[in-house]
Amino acid sequence: QQQVKQSPQSLIVQKGGISIINCAYENTAFDYFPWYQQFPGKGPALLIAIRPDVSEKKEGRFTISFNKSAKQFSLHIMDSQPGDSATYFCAASTDKLIFGTGTRLQVFP
């Protein structure tokens, strides 16, 4: 019940394309859903987050879509750039952050 399932494990996208990463959860007590971005040799950094009372949140090229009834949420990266190449983690929280297993995104020019 505490798991957050993330897919795909890896993703290759051409520059300018849309990157989509999906996550699913079981625990309906989760009330905070952030996405973290991690570059090689660095720790994860918060990218964007959403709460379950909102179905979508957009910050620049990054959008979270949230489907409370399906217990799913996804990250969309519009106009993907080579600089977006990183590992992305979804997470869910009540009193502690539970992370997905990560998606390695590679954006080729």
Place this chain on the structure above:
Amino acid sequence: KAGVTQTPRYLIKTRGQQVTLSCSPISGHRSVSWYQQTPGQGLQFLFEYFSETQRNKGNFPGRFSGRQFSNSRSEMNVSTLELGDSALYLCASSLLGQGAYNEKLFFGSGTQLSVL
């Protein structure tokens, strides 16, 4: 403002030894959380300390322990090391602690532990 600092950056130990990792949080942050990162497993929550008290704990054996000092600096100790303990250990600090509304975790770059 300085970020989260973890030392050492790399460690090589042998099975059966013990190890201590250090984390200095962002100034003013009272919460320190520890995570274990391995390929394919993502980040696994170890524990959180807030104002020197362990506030939450993950599903790790008792060989994994931690503490927090009055200046909010934290240490994590792993005793009787096993090969499977090889991982990147990440420390994250936050102002109000996990569970606080929209609380943001700030991660350090981690300590890469290799157990031979």
